[in-house]
Structures are given as structure tokens and as C-alpha cells.
Amino acid sequence: MTQHLPILAIITLFIGAFIVALIKEKNEVLRNTVVLIATFMSFIFTLMMYKPIIGEGNIITYWMGNWEPVQNWAIGIGLEVDQLSLFFGLFISLSIVLSALYSFKYIEKETGKDKYYVLFLMMSASVMGFIFTGDLFNMYVMIEIMTFASVALTAFRNNKPEAVEAGFKYIAIGSIGSSLILLATVIIYAQFHTLNLAQIAGELHNNYTITTLFALALMVVGYAVKVFAVPTHFVAPDAYMTAPSSISMLFSGIVNKAAVYGILRVLYVVYQSMNLPSVQFMLIFWGTVTMFIGVTMALAQHDFKRLLAFHSISQIGYVITGIGLATALGITGGLYHALNHTLFKGLLFLCAGAVYYATGTTDLDKLGGLAKRMPQTALIFIIGAFSISGIPPFNGFVSKWIIYQASYEAGYAPVTIIALIVSVMTLASFIKVAQSAFFGQLPKEFKNVEEVPLSMRVPMWIMAILCIVGGIFPSSFTKYLITPAANAVMNSAKYVEVMMGPEFASKFYNNLGNAPVIDYKLAGYWQPIAWLILFGILLLAFTLVALLGGFNPKHFSYSDEEDAKYDVFYSGESAEFSHVGGSDLFWGLKYQFRHYFDLMHKIHNGVVNDYALSVVLTAAVVLLYVFTFVR
Amino acid sequence: MFEKLIQKGLEKSAWLYHLNTGSCNGCDIELVSVITPRYDAERFGFKIAGSPRHADIIVVSGPITSQSRDRLIRTLAQVPEPKVVVSLGSCPRSCNVFNGSYCVEGPLDKYAPIDVSIAGCPPKPEAIMAGLVRAVEILKEKRRAMK
Amino acid sequence: MLLMNYITCIILIVLGLYTIVTKKNAMKIVIGMGLLDYGINLLLISVGFKAGGTAPIFTISELDRTSFFVDPVPQALTLTSIVIGACVTALALALVIMINKHYGTLDTDKVRRLKG
């Protein structure tokens, strides 16, 4: 049974999409149950793969149509799931289930709901397919379905002009990216006359010819367009902003993680270019630039989801930098941050969706004081905001801390400095969102805003708890999930050998020994028990002070009726509505760097042609770089 | 035991909040001179607090003009218990020379019970210090009454 | 003789990129995307070409030592790639129609409410 698990995990989603297309508008409940079953089954199948792959450490291979390789020549399409793809598969299928659960209530007010679910299932199936496939052209097809479904879902609310505009821009830029990937696939096929990743990896083992380098450059740029690395990131904020929140959660959770997986698989496992300093420098430089520009643009935003979109770009910059370091600690940090990013960014997008569901707008200048009306969403938002800005008890801190340690040990001191400053600016932009959307005064039109229904809050709570658990018990996460994945990245010989039969790999790899075992002690990171003891003791101390009657007998005086005593202090004025928030926070920082912010505003001018030009320029620069430096 | 500590705290660190309801600034300058090195009210723990929520003693100066009347009432309501109202100079007490003017809304005790009133136009800093020390006594009694 | 194929592929790809980058009309951008795709499909086909080979369609009985076929795999890939190209163009055209309905123009300089 375990042999068929990878294909089952993918097919259940495709069949689900097919059945939902058949049901159409006839029966809502039936359709919702089909969607839930499809996503849940795919998650269960991925979980069942955990024991054989990470538990016992072997790799599941599955040849479509049972076309085994003939005389060491792969003919058929092969699926190959090793620790790395299973690591990505696990948290991707989890976020698919949570997003499906969230969208039942969230999409209720929209029209054309069945089309939403068909596209939703197609996108998630293609991402799962992309993660588990071991065939180059199959990766291109899956990336194409994913882009296609994402474009259609971006323009899902076609009554809004912005959504249609964002959809068109996304398909224009996305198709350039996909064409570059297809071109690279064609060139690799022309060189090796096979499409199987393992066989290509075998033949590519330290004999790079000019054509393979050309293919490498095109592939990296193609996936960079999909991952929205900086010069190609212009489309991302439009697409995330206009798509429904449960979909923008998937955009930032699984679509750009799939592209990161693509970069990892192509660069490190197929091309084994991990120990080439030139490739490392390219990735680290690209990641740092993405990190910095993403967060500085986020500071200047007025819309909640557009701000989150720019943060996705900057956090992906962290992941790329972590992976680019290519040391054991660096890759562990990068992978752990990819997992954490899916968790806390998904959480924040769901909060944005809850705000949109309750108030109808995500414009920060109009919102205010929602914490009183939506206490649970506000608390979940605080957890998400603290984990993304790396505050210790949450999971964002652990992965960022590993990346700082790795980047400084690898000798890239400026990268560590920029990473720390970017993390502080992330904190600044989320304080801005907290002040303008959740705290401060409640505008009149949102007086009777209600908390979102339970079925939307359950996925949010699950993710919030995962964020906290990831922060308090990091060593368990790394031991069972991330170290095997990082090992799989650094030791691709096993990947080739299992797929193509035992003696095939030995022809190319002289040392079949497995990768350096990643053993780092989370130096200095305090043991969680000490932290829990401390919390207990201090709460005890605090209640002691309260019990002593040190407080005023009436404790906290609080009342809701119109009494001047409980009004906010306006130096005596009557409490009229003057909510400080939105874009007039941080005027000091923006004034200080006004030239930089004006330049950035001018560059993001919204014209599709300029975005396409930036993609083509990136391709040219990367090509030049790869030809001159990578040997 | 804790109550004794709080009493000592109230006595040794009372924070002032200065409320100017249209005064001619004679009393305000005198109040500020109280915290200069020569008279140094900080020796007794007096400090001018920035917001009424932090204050214990509210020092009101000036005849209550019509503009500042409801602002006065609202700010006085926003000060947490136990609080003491001190009228600085003779204006809050009797509207002094401005009595009967079209825009003066009459003495302070129409709006809030005055605990200590420091006479003088403007009162000398020594008088203000004596008034403040008396105000601290009343503050402690109010706290005991509140228990 | 195959050199002609490769040159036309390069011309098609560069032309496609040129139209996407410079043409301000949304419809022309979609045509540019199509051109880019066809260039790559042509390259995909000409990669599998073997001089003197026949089309890889046969029944087992006809198979003997002398039969020599062209490489069948790229032809299968081109089929998929053409299908994908068609779907992408269809979706892009649908979006272009919707843009015209909402904005009243196809000029990309005017279709830019999302910026900054």
C-alpha cells in the first residue's frame, strides 16, 4: 500500500475537483463535504507516508503506468518522494485542509462558488503533484496548472476592476516565467534525452557544459518569477490583495513554497551546485535584496493584504538567504523558516480575511478599534504578528535566530546585519497594522461588527497553536522534520540511487556516504522547561501582590455607559473621533528616507510592460552571471 | 502592612496636575518656580504629571472662563481616586478682579469641592509649598476613607 | 537544414518577448505570449528530429531491424505544451474582455489602479 501513497495523495484532489465540477450549484452541503473529504484524504495519505520515509529513512518511488527504466534509461514519468518533498508535502497539505475549512463560510457571500472550489482543488492538486513528482516535464505541467488556477482565482471577484487587472498582470508575468522553465526543460532534454530528475542528476554530476549552464540560468529565473523574488515581485502584491483571503493564504503558503522547493530541487539535487561559491553568493545576494525591498515597501502600504503580500516577499527573502548559505545550519534555518512562514503568514491572511468578512474593507485608513468587537481575531493577529517579527516565545524567532547564526558563521556579516534590521522593520509594520486596524478608536460604521463564525476561527486557532508550539519546542520540530529534510538536500546520491536502480548511481558518485550529519545544539536557546517554570512563578508573584489587597478595593473600575470619567483623555475636549493610524505612523522614518521611498513608489507604477521588462532584465543578468562565474 | 506602605507612599510622592482655566499666568509661573532648584518641591516627592490619570493633586489656577468650564469638569472627572483639588491664587476662589465679567463662570466651588485653597495673587512659593503639604494630609485621609 | 528551425525559434521567442515588453495594448501582449509559446514548441519539436527517421507510428508486426524512427517523446511533450498554450491564451483573452468592460480601454498605461 505504501507504494501507491504519493499518487493517491495527488489524485484524491484531482478527483475531488472533477466531482465538484459535476455537482455545480445543485447541492451546497454535498459539495462542501466532497471538498473536505478530498483535502482531508490527501492530508491523511501524506501523513501515512511519514513513517516509511522519515521514520525508516528510505525513499518511495512510483513509476506511472509501471514503465520501469529499461537498461538504465528512464522512459516513463516517475514520482519520487524523499524526506525533502515529504517535509514540504506535510505542511502544504495541512494548510490546504485549513484553507478549505476556512473558505466554506468565507465564500458564502460570493457568487459562482462551485467554480471557486474547482479552481481551489486544481491548484492544491497541482502543488502536491509538483512536490511529489520526479520528472522534469511533469514539474513544468504542474507549475503551469498552478499558475493557471492562481490567475483564475485572483480574478475570482470579477465584479471588482482591480481583481481583473491583477489577474491579467499575473498571467502576463506568470506565462513568461513558465515559458522560461519550459525552455530550460527543452534544453536539458536536448542534452540528455531523458526527463527523469534522478537520471539527469546522475549525468550532470560535475560535468557542466555550456548548454546545461544555460538551462540552469533559465530554470532559476523561471522559478524566481514563481517565487516572486525581488526584480520579478511586482505582480505579487496585486494578486494577493485582490484574491480572496483563503486563496492569498494559499498563495503565500504553498505556491511560493512550491517554487522554493523547485529552486532547491533543481539547484541542489539535480545540479549539485551546492558547494559552488558563485551559486551560493547569487542566492544570498538575491535573498538579501528581496528581504530588504519587501519590508521597506511594506512599511509604506495603506492596505492590510497588500502589506502582508510585501511581507511574504521579504520572508521568502529570508528563506532564500538561508538556503543560499548551503551550510548544514543554513539549510536547516531556511527550511524551518519556510515551515514557520507558511504557518504565521497563513494565520495573518486569515485574520485579514476575517476583518474583510466582518467589516467589508481591508483599507487600514478606514479601520480602527476592532479588538473590542472581534477579541479572538485580535488575539490571533497578535500571535501571528509576534511570530513573524521574531519575538522569542514564538516560532518566527527560532528560524530567524538559526539564519542569523548560520549567516554570521559563514562569514556574511552584512547579511546578518540587514536580516536583523529587516526583522525590526517587520515588527514596525505589524505594530502599524495593530494600531490602525485592531486598537485605537472604533469608527461609527463598524459599531455593530460581529466576531467571525466558528468555522472560520477554528483553522486560525489551529495555526496559532502551531505557531506557539513551534516556538516553545523547537528541538522536536527540527529532529523529526527538518534535519532529515536538510540531510536529503545535502546528499542527493541516495535520491539517484533509489530511483534508477542500485548500480546506476555508483557509476557517477565515487563517495556514496551520506551527508554530514547536521548536529548543532541550539546554543544558548534556553530549555523550554525553564521558561515554563518562570511563567508559573511570576504569575504566582503577581497574584500574591494582587491578593495582598495592595490594590484599590474596587479593583479595576470599568463601565460602558457615557461617563466622562471613562472617556479617553483629550486634554479636556469631548472625545470626538480622532484615530491615529494608517499611514501617518512612522512619518519620522519615511521623512528620513523620503528619497528612497519616493523612488520605490515610482518603480512600482503598475504598468504590465515595465513588470515584464524587469523579468527579462533579471533573466539577462542571471544568464550573464551564470556564464561568467559558475563553473 | 500594605496599607501603611501606601499611606507612606501617598505622603511622600504626590503628583501634581496643573489645570489652567484662563489665569493670567502669574500663578502658573509661581507654581513652576516651586520646582526650581531654589524651592525644589521634588524633595518632598512632588512632580508635575503629564496626564490627569497620573495625578493625585489637581492644582487649578484662574477664574473659570466659559471656554474652559466643561473642559475643567471633564478633566476633573478623569482623575483616579483618591484626588485632591487645590485652588492656586485667589482667582479660582473668588474670580478676583474678573468677577462679573461676561465670560467668567464664577468660582471653582460651583463645579468641584475645593480641599485646599492657596491665597495670594500670585501666592509666594513658600505659601504654595505649605498648601501642597496640607493637601497631602487630606489625600491620606481620603485614602483611609476610601478603604 | 535543422539550423533554419533553431533560428526561427530564436526569432519567435525574441519577437514574443519584444511584443510583451513594448506593446501597450493588452491584446498585443496576449499575442506576444502566444508567440513566445509557439517559438518554444517549435524548438521542442526540432529537438527530437533524426535525419532519415520516419514517423514513430507502427504496429508490432511491422517492427523489424531496419525501421528507424524519429524521437517520439518531444512530440508528446509538444502536444501538452500546445494545449497549455491554448488554455493560457483563452484565459488571458477572457481577462482582456473583462478589462475592457471595467476600464473601457485596453491601454496598459491606463489600466494601473494597483500601484505603489
Next chain:
Amino acid sequence: MELLKRILYILFYPGLLYCFVGGLVLAGIDRKLLARMQKRVGPPIWQPFYDFFKLLGKETIVPRNAAKRAFLAAPVIGLISLITVSLFIPVFKFSPFSTYADLIVVIYLLTIPAVALIVGGSASGSPYAGVGISREMVAIISYELPMVISLLAIAKKVGLELNNGIMTFSLSQIVEYQAQNGPLFTKLSMIPAFIAMLLVIPCKVGSLPFDIAEAEIEICEGPLVEYSGAPLAIFKLNHAIKMLVMTSLFVTLFLSGSGTGILAVDAILQFILSIVVVFFSITILKAITARLRVEQTLRFYWTYPTALALLSLILVYFGL
């Protein structure tokens, strides 16, 4: 037994009691020194204790449109994180909690009190607090850059000798290095970092020239405008403990060594050194300068202290 020792540490020495008493005494000394510099008699040294217990006795008013839970929880979270940080700072070779306390963890834990102040202020819903928050956040961004660079310089310097080349973030190794070859500020490459860190402390603690977030006159105590009674008392306590924690971290980084080995004597020595550092970094600056505007603070911190820190990083790379 180990657990009991830990609870003892948490509740008494580097934990709750020491922070409470030490912090308030340090704040009292700071106010007294300032008064003496202005030829005033100034309040007694234990004046902050009076302030603290008076505020405990006052009534706590929660404004109507404040987010009640966040409003009341913010000061306690700030207090908890500050006390956790003080557990991690080694005192001359004695580090109570974990053998390899870490610099980055300490730095990040020190941002929690600032974030707690921000969340508390924004939960109170007052416009003054909104303005105060944006100033506080810009202040955090401004002092983070020089602090990080100087810490990297220290980590690299200590790492070159002790950790066979790769830098070390562990505070105990920094103390051990200083025990072997003298306090860090005597090394040539460390002097710029020493001055940079000395300039960072007042902004981190929020004392006069850089207390733009809690400016009493302009925005009535910024984020603290709506607080009264016990939460305000805990925020004032946080302010004092932050002063103690920052200065003792500074002493551990630059002025520590092998120490006398007896815990009590080391603790007193550490406290005296903290007082000296408070005098030089906070009180003198408070007495001679006026409050800066927000972007002036940013421009100041991103030019002079950053240049000093970068200078020391470069000097370390040259192996001085």
C-alpha cells in the same frame, strides 16, 4: 534540589526581588544625581519605592473604548520578559540559569518590554498613545542598528580566540575571555564599540534626550497616558528594571573579568559598576541635553554610533 535552586534564583537573586529592589534603587540614584547636578536637593534615593506603592494604592481606570485584556496584560508581559532577561545575564562567571546564555536571545527578549509598552499604549485607544507608539517604534529601529553591529564585533572578537575562529554568541564565553585577558574595553578594537553601546543605552532605556515616546509635555506621557494605578506602577517598575538590566548587560560585555568568585561580593561589584555606567551614560546626558525630534534621533543613531560600531567590526577583522 536543582528545581529548588532554580526557584530560588527566579524569586530572589537575579530574579524578581533583585530586579525590583535594584531597579528602583538605581532609578532613585539616577534622579538624585540629576538633582545634585542642578544644584537641587532632590528626592531621597528610595523615592521610586514611594512612587511605586502610592500608585499601587490608586484606583485603576480602564477607558471605555480600550481593549481591556491587552490594556491590562501589557505591563505584566513586559515585567516577565525583563526578569527573564536578568536571569540570563552572567555576573562575573556566575550565570544562574543556563550554562551558555546567548546574546541574540537576550537582545530579542529586550525588545519584548518595548513591544509590550507599544501594545499597551495602542490598546488604550488614545490619540496621544498613537503618536507615542510611532515614536517608540522609530526609536527601536534607530538604536537596533548600532547595537547589533557592536554585538557582532564583540562576538567575532571573542570567537577568534575561544571558539577556534567561528564567532560565539554565548555570554559565558565572553566573560571567560575577559577573565583571561582583561576587560574588553581595554582592547583597541573594542573602544569604538564601547562608545557606541554607551550611546545606545539612553535610547533603549528611554531617558531624557531620547524619551520622545514618553514626552511628558508634548504628548502627555505618550503610551502611558491612559494608565493609572497598578498597571502604571508596573510600567514605571519596568522602566527602572530596564535601566538595571541594560547597564548590567553593558558591564558583563565590557567591564567584567574573573571577579572574586564569591557570589555576594560579585553581585555588589556588578551593581556598583552599573551605577557608574548609569551615571556616565544616562544621567550626564539627561542633565546637559534637551529632547530630540524623532527623525533627528534616527539620523543621529544611524550615523555616529553606527560608524563607530562598523569601525570596531573592521578593526576586529584586522585582528587587532
